[in-house]
Amino acid sequence: MSDIEKKLRRLEMERVEKDRLKRIMDKDLVETVEQVFDRMTLLALYELVNDRVIEVMHGVVSQGKEARVYWAEDPQGKDLAVKIYYTATAEFKKGMLKYIEGDPRFRRVRRSTRHLIYLWCSKEFRNLKTAYEAGVKVPKPIRSNKNILVMEFISSSMERGKPAPLIKDAPPEDPDKALDIILNYIYVLYNKAELVHADLSEYNIMNRDEELYIIDWGSAVRIEHPHADEFLLRDIKNVTRFFSKLGVQTPDPVKVYEWVIEGS
Ligand SMILES: Nc1ncnc2c1ncn2[C@@H]1O[C@H](COP(=O)(O)OP(=O)(O)OP(=O)(O)O)[C@@H](O)[C@H]1O
Numbered sequence: 087m088s089d090i091e092k093k094l095r096r097l098e099m100e101r102v103e104k105d106r107l108k109r110i111m112d113k114d115l116v117e118t119v120e121q122v123f124d125r126m127t128l129l130a131l132y133e134l135v136n137d138r139v140i141e142v143m144h145g146v147v148s149q150g151k152e153a154r155v156y157w158a159e160d161p162q163g164k165d166l167a168v169k170i171y172y173t174a175t176a177e178f179k180k181g182m183l184k185y186i187e188g189d190p191r192f193r194r195v196r197r198s199t200r201h202l203i204y205l206w207c208s209k210e211f212r213n214l215k216t217a218y219e220a221g222v223k224v225p226k227p228i229r230s231n232k233n234i235l236v237m238e239f240i241s242s243s244m245e246r247g248k249p250a251p252l253i254k255d256a257p258p259e260d261p262d263k264a265l266d267i268i269l270n271y272i273y274v275l276y277n278k279a280e281l282v283h284a285d286l287s288e289y290n291i292m293n294r295d296e297e298l299y300i301i302d303w304g305s306a307v308r309i310e311h312p313h314a315d316e317f318l319l320r321d322i323k324n325v326t327r328f329f330s331k332l333g334v335q336t337p338d339p340v341k342v343y344e345w346v347i348e349g350s
């Protein structure tokens with residue numbers, strides 16, 4: 087193929103892709119998505135559309151340092167949360183390695199930033215699935231593809247397409263009971279799912295009408311991880327610190343830690 091033919095073909099492909107984007111997104115969103123994400127990410131998104139996982143993308147609900155979360159809909163009209171990781175952040179890579187190295191599941195993996203991010207995303211998906219199956223309340227995982235994670239949308243009861251608030255902004259009405267529930271989740275997670283969340287705090291717990299959902303599972307590690315116990319104690323301390331500020335007589339974090347690791 088000549089260079090000109092190649093160029094024409096590429097332009098044609100870009101036009102086709104742009105049309106596809108327009109079909110699943112509104113105009114403003116197409117522009118922001120194109121600016122923020124690379125072609126591989128857009129292709130991964132089309133695959134999810136072709137596989138009928140996603141029907142339409144609505145707006146961004148959160149723009150973090152590492153990922154954006156979108157409100158989307160499936161072909162049946164059910165709300166979805168689509169978390170898309172940025173693929174080019176060196177800082178993120180440094181922070182992430184700590185959770186991946188030492189985990190037997192990731193002994194043999196490619197170390198390019200892009201592949202690490204794909205790995206991170208699939209790890210978040212697997213962690214969600216394990217936690218979900220163990221009965222911990224989390225958004226139901228639906229699919230992961232490259233740097234895109236699709237899950238159930240935990241919406242506010244006030245407005246469709248708006249996430250339920252985090253407990254830092256909407257503290258539980260019965261904080262004693264809420265603390266009990268969270269500590270039990272930590273226990274079940276460790277003893278049944280054999281996971282430690284490792285980034286648990288009031289920033290990663292949503293409150294939907296007094297039902298608490300734990301989100302943001304990328305950092306979670308298996309209990310064999312060399313730092314699992316350190317992460318576990320940190321999670322417990324974060325949680326008890328938050329609830330003691332709400333006036334709860336919280337137990338000693340070390341006691342809770344011992345209760346968790348000793349099992350039933
Ligand atoms: N399943 C979901 N349903 C509804 N909203 C969600 C869902 N998952 C995440 N969100 C929204 O996106 C925000 C960020 O999600 P998450 O904590 O998983 O990402 P993050 O990488 O930690 O982002 P940040 O850097 O902003 O903390 C949440 O605080 C919540 O508002």
Ligand SMILES: [Mg+2]
Nearest residue numbers: 289290301302
């Ligand atoms: Mg978070």
